[in-house]
Amino acid sequence: MPPPLLRDPATVLPSLGAPAPHPHLLRALHAHLLVSARLASPSHLAAFAASLASASHLAYARLVLPRRPATLLAHNALLRALARGPRPGLSFAAFRHLPLPPDHYSLTFLVRAAATLAASAAAGRPVPGQVNARLLAVSAHGAAVRRGHAADPHVQSGVVSMYAALGDVADARAAFAEIACPDVVCVTAMVGALAAGGDVDAARELFDGMPLRDHVAWNAMIAGYVHVGRSREALRLFDQMQRAGAAIGEATLVSVLTACAQIGALDRGKWVHWYMRSRGMRMSVTLGTALVDMYSKCGAVVTAMEVFESMGERNVYTWTSAVSGLAMNGMGLECLELFKRMESAGIQPNGVTFVAVLRGCSMAGLVDEGQACFDSMKGKHGVDPWLEHYGCMVDLYGRAGRLDDAINFINDMPVEPHEGVWGALLNASRIHNNVELGKHALDKLLAIESQNDAAHVLLSNIYAESQNWKGVSRVRGVMKAKGVKKVPGWSAIEVDGKVHEFFVGGRSHPRHKEIEMMLAEMGRRLRLQGYAANTKEVLFDIEEEEKEGAISLHSEKLALAFGLIALPEGVEIRIVKNLRVCKDCHDYTKLISKVFNREIIMRDRNRFHHFKDGTCSCKDYW
DNA sequence: ATAGGGTTAG
Incomplete structure (x- = not known):
């Protein structure tokens, strides 16, 4: 009786991500295959070759394969295993040494290997073997053309997504244009390529023109909207997808959860969680991670941690989501x-x-602990600090008021500080009202990046908070002269599962009249409490929103007024903002929470603010 | 007897 491993070639195939079979096991397996004469069967040989290739037993595979009559089946199995393995670049070596002409299967595997390498390279991960991903992609494509398999639909769709993974939309377009009669898979690959390149509108046009859309096509389009931060459109498309009766699977829900996380759509996110349970869907690592992320970005950190604790399998993404949450x-x-x-x-x-x-x-404000973490990065964990980490350290010292430590840290940096480092110092100067240091940081910042909008706004706010109105107007003049563009700020609030978006000074909401009346009422009641806007027409929103005269209002105030109208008493008001909240809005919201006796949870670009009884969880430290 | 497009953390 052979061990169960040998009954079926498929059972010898390594499962993805499984540890490499132990050499002893491989030798035993080899012996069995030889004795039972199964190695003469091409399918068994193929399965065995794949098993050998699954990790570091490539040399063994190279020893075994040439001793048998060469079959493309076995060599394709090798290519497939290598393409899916930890070092996809090895597929290329195997491809070059093929003893037979490759077929369309071989090329499909090679293209997939190149696409995986391209994705790794684009993500900034080191590519094993130090290969140039672009060179390999072009050579895989070239091999397909030379060997006459460039018209195979499996190869074509792979080539399109391979160029997309490289970030080369033009090449993806060119490859797509060569396809005489693209099927649904090829078009979906192109939709994904356009969306990944940032042109979701072009992707949508292609998507709308599809004669037939399967669930993967829908997923690609939804993910495309999420990718560029157009989450409301992603959610709208998801509604349409359901009405169209397409199959809702894990990939869809992960994108939908990401969209919910971006705009703080907690009710929708909860609905997804409910949907998963009601369908008995397995809580995969990916889906669980997306849930943890969604709950924490919606301020429901307790639920996020409950999901985290309930997960059977967690990877570095899961842990990082929870830590970050x-x-x-x-x-x-x-x-x-x-x-x-x-x-x-x-x-x-x-x-x-x-x-x-x-x-x-x-x-x-955990300065020593943060310092210890930073010090442990390289030695204990083998992670080389990025410029972002240096920026975090400057932020750590700077926020805590240890400006000297921040400056010394910058001076001791082994690499040239980037704009994030100076930006952190600039922000620390603002928090601690150090105009001189702020100017220094800004000079450095602008020398690197003269169009940095956040930098100008920060300096303006440093002036404003120290009542230097001349300085404020000078910065504004400079910005105008240089044509520095500001990212428009928005705030979102979910009411009855529908997300409402507000922009600075916006009046387009259907209930704007009521919102205006509520704002007046809010102002009246706050004045009774002694609130006066601490800055008249001069304070920028911490980053890019501009206040233009007394009638313009930051988007969070509009969202807040709408929340007070539309949400019943006793229900907390949750607002998500894409930029950082400014000091004036922060003071204002604190008082509103007291005067109207409402809990207000506001997520800004960096963190959450839980307002209650006139105080904020950030202790005015942000 | 092997194959293509869509999904997670800053």
Whole structure:
């Protein structure tokens, strides 16, 4: 009786991500295959070759394969295993040494290998073997053309997404244009390529023109909207997808959850969670991670942690989401604790994880702990600090008022400081009203990036907070002269599952009349409490919103007024803003929470503010 | 007897 492993060639195939079979097992397997004469069967040989190729047993595969009559089946199995393995670049070596002419299967595997390498390179991950992803992509495409398989639909769709993974929309377009009669898969690949390149409108046009859309096509389009931050459109498309009766699967829900996270659509996010449970969907790592992210970005950090704890399998993304969620919600100590748990669990943190922990420490004023984390990066975890991490450290010292430490840290940096480092110093100067240091940081910042909008706005706010109105108008003049563009700010609020978006000074909401009346009422009641706008027409929103005269209002005030009208008493008001909240709006919201006796949860670009009884969870430290 | 497009953290 052979071991169960040998009954079917398929069972010998390595599953993705599985550890490499132990050499002893491979030798035993080899012996069995030889003795039972199964190695003469091409399918068994193919399965065995794939098993050998699954990791570091490539040499063994090279030893076994040439001793048998060459079959493309076995060699394709090798290519397939290599393309899906940890070092896809090895497919190219195997391809070059093929003893037979490759077929359309071989080319499909080669293209997939190139696409995987391209994706790694685009993500900034080191490519094993130090290969040039673009060179390999072009050579894979070229091989397909030379071998006469460039017209195979499987190869074509792969080539389109391969160029998309490289970030080369023009080449993806060119490859797509060559397809005489693109099928639904090829068109979907192109929709994804256009969306990844940022041109979602072109993607949408292509999508709308599709004679037939399957669920993957819908997913590609929804993900495209999410990718460029047009989450409301993503959610609208998801509604249409359901009405169209397309199959809703994991990939769809992950994109929908990402959209909910972006705009703080907690009710919709909860609905997805409910939907998963009602359909008995498995909580995969990806789906669970998306849920943790959604709940924490919607301010429901307790639920986020419940989901996190309930997950059977967690990877570095899951842990990082949770660490980042705690940081964002101002729970610096808990964030640090979870990070330590991650270390004990043997999950290797990466650069993104460290950005999250350092930000958590920074927001909670945990200077020594943050310093210890930073010091452990390289030695203990083998993670080389990025410029972002240096920026986090300057932020950590600077926020805590240790401006000298921040400056010394910058002077001791082994690399040239980038705009983020100077930006952090500039922000620290603002918090601690150090105009001189702020000017210095700004000079450095503008020398690197003269069009930096946030820098100008920050300097203006430093002047404003120290009542230097001349300085403020000078900065504004400079901005106008240079044509520095400001990102428009928005605030979103969800009411009955519908997300309402407000822009600065906006009047386009259907209930704008009521909002105006509510704003007047809010102002009247605040004045009774002694509130006076601490800055008249001069204070910018911390980043880019501009206040133009007394009638213009920051978007969060509009959203807040609408929340007071549309949400019943006792229900907390949740607002999500794309920029940082300014001091005036922060003071205003604190008082509103007291005067109207409402809990207000506001997420800005960096963190959450939980307002209650006239105080904020950030302790005015942001 | 092997194959293509869509999904997670800053």
